[in-house]
Amino acid sequence: MTEKRPETAPETSNAEDFTLREATLRDAATLDALWQAAGLTRPFNDSRQDIGFALSGPASTILLLEREGHIGASVMVGYDGHRGTVYYVSADPGLRHLGLGTRIMRAAEDWLTARGVWKLNLMIRPENEGVRRFYETLGYEVEERIVMSRRLGD
Numbered sequence: 159m160t161e162k163r164p165e166t167a168p169e170t171s172n173a174e175d176f177t178l179r180e181a182t183l184r185d186a187a188t189l190d191a192l193w194q195a196a197g198l199t200r201p202f203n204d205s206r207q208d209i210g211f212a213l214s215g216p217a218s219t220i221l222l223l224e225r226e227g228h229i230g231a232s233v234m235v236g237y238d239g240h241r242g243t244v245y246y247v248s249a250d251p252g253l254r255h256l257g258l259g260t261r262i263m264r265a266a267e268d269w270l271t272a273r274g275v276w277k278l279n280l281m282i283r284p285e286n287e288g289v290r291r292f293y294e295t296l297g298y299e300v301e302e303r304i305v306m307s308r309r310l311g312d
């Protein structure tokens with residue numbers, strides 16, 4: 159699989175210069191490269207499969223902020239009939255602290271609110287604990303829960 163690296167970041171210091179839109183399958187290579195650059199990909203998760211699945215139905219999507227063909231931030235957002243969830247929250251490493259992360263998270267919240275969802279859960283990997291501050295700035299709180307999972311079909 160050939161990976162497309164994110165193109166050179168546009169000259170800007172304002173998150174409002176970026177346009178919000180929903181991703182399509184044509185964005186897959188660029189999204190994958192952004193997520194790799196943001197340290198979010200893992201060998202046990204097939205991000206291309208994740209992109210295809212998120213874009214395949216009405217309960218989930220991928221939102222992105224774009225300027226001059228360059229994706230500055232993205233979020234995968236969806237709901238399961240009860241809660242909303244976000245994954246792959248990411249801003250281009252060359253465009254951090256401009257407010258892109260905040261804007262894409264608010265866009266995910268708006269997307270869920272428009273569909274009647276009133277609570278958003280998200281997970282932070284233990285090795286990425288520092289990002290807690292980002293979410294706290296946005297009003298998120300830690301809830302003590304144990305997250306369990308099983309890969310179905312195994």
Ligand SMILES: CC(C)(COP(=O)(O)OP(=O)(O)OC[C@H]1O[C@@H](n2cnc3c(N)ncnc32)[C@H](O)[C@@H]1OP(=O)(O)O)[C@@H](O)C(=O)NCCC(=O)NCCS
Nearest residue numbers: 196247248249254255256257258259260282288289291292
């Ligand atoms: C988290 C992330 C999306 C934030 O993007 P961003 O565009 O820089 O965020 P904003 O500019 O909107 O930041 C708003 C505030 O949140 C805090 N913040 C942002 N990123 C932070 C981080 N990585 N750690 C701690 N606090 C952070 C800061 O207080 C920041 O304000 P400041 O710029 O005045 O310091 C970006 O750092 C990223 O892609 N990180 C790697 C991927 C990741 O860890 N995603 C989350 C997975 S759970």
